[in-house]
Amino acid sequence: MEQEEQETPTPRSPRTPRASSTAYSLVLAIMSKRRTWVCLFVIVYAILLSSSWNWLKTILSWYKQQESQSSSASGWPALYASVLLGAVFGLLSMVAALAVAVPATLVIWITVVVMLTFFGKPRRVLVIEGRKITKEIIGFVFKTLLKEGNAVAAVCAVLGYFVIFRRNCEVD
Numbered sequence: 001m002e003q004e005e006q007e008t009p010t011p012r013s014p015r016t017p018r019a020s021s022t023a024y025s026l027v028l029a030i031m032s033k034r035r036t037w038v039c040l041f042v043i044v045y046a047i048l049l050s051s052s053w054n055w056l057k058t059i060l061s062w063y064k065q066q067e068s069q070s071s072s073a074s075g076w077p078a079l080y081a082s083v084l085l086g087a088v089f090g091l092l093s094m095v096a097a098l099a100v101a102v103p104a105t106l107v108i109w110i111t112v113v114v115m116l117t118f119f120g121k122p123r124r125v126l127v128i129e130g131r132k133i134t135k136e137i138i139g140f141v142f143k144t145l146l147k148e149g150n151a152v153a154a155v156c157a158v159l160g161y162f163v164i165f166r167r168n169c170e171v172d
Contacts, residue, residue, distance in 0.1 A: 040099060041096065041099045041100055044095065044096065044099045045092070045095075045096045045099070048092050048095055048096065049092065052088055052092060055088060056085065056088060059081055059084045059085060059088070060081065062081065063077050063078065063080075063081035063164065075161075075165055078161055078164040078165045079161060081160070081164060082156075082157045082158070082159075082160035082161035082164055083157050085156060085157065085160040086152075086153040086154060086155075086156040086157025086158075086160060087153055087157075089152055089153060089156040090149045090150060090152045090153025090154075090156065091149065091153075093148065093149055093152040093153075094145050094146070094148065094149035094152075097145055097148055097149075098141075098145060101141050101144075101145070105137055105138075105141055108137060109130075109133060109134065109137055112133050113126070113129075113130050113133070116129055116130075
């Protein structure tokens with residue numbers, strides 16, 4: 001009997017191979033570090049800036065084309081270009097802020113749900129409260145992102161207009 005037990009290998013579960021659990025724990029350990037989230041924020045922002053660079057060049061080349069075609073010193077092309085530039089930078093700031101807000105929001109949500117669990121809420125009530133809290137947090141984050149994005153867009157549009165219009169006046 002002892003020989004039979006020694007000869008039969010212990011079967012491994014095909015659903016949880018050792019390599020995937022090791023990879024999962026590695027990913028979990030990496031994602032739990034603060035510097036990982038900072039690096040993700042920087043990478044997302046760099047990708048957004050590099051992908052929108054061509055769009056910014058297109059806006060400025062459109063403005064130069066309008067400026068060369070227009071014989072009068074109209075400020076409308078400068079206004080259009082500055083509004084578009086402001087919109088681009090507003091969207092960039094909103095996406096970059098979202099990259100930071102997601103982990104912070106998850107931490108807040110987990111903390112609130114755990115606190116409700118410790119206060120003895122039943123599971124059904126906990127699920128209902130968790131859904132309400134999720135809706136409130138997402139709504140608050142969305143409103144904040146819109147406010148901040150609009151503020152950045154407005155500031156960039158005003159600054160862009162004055163830079164473009166001033167440069168246009170110096171050339172004349």
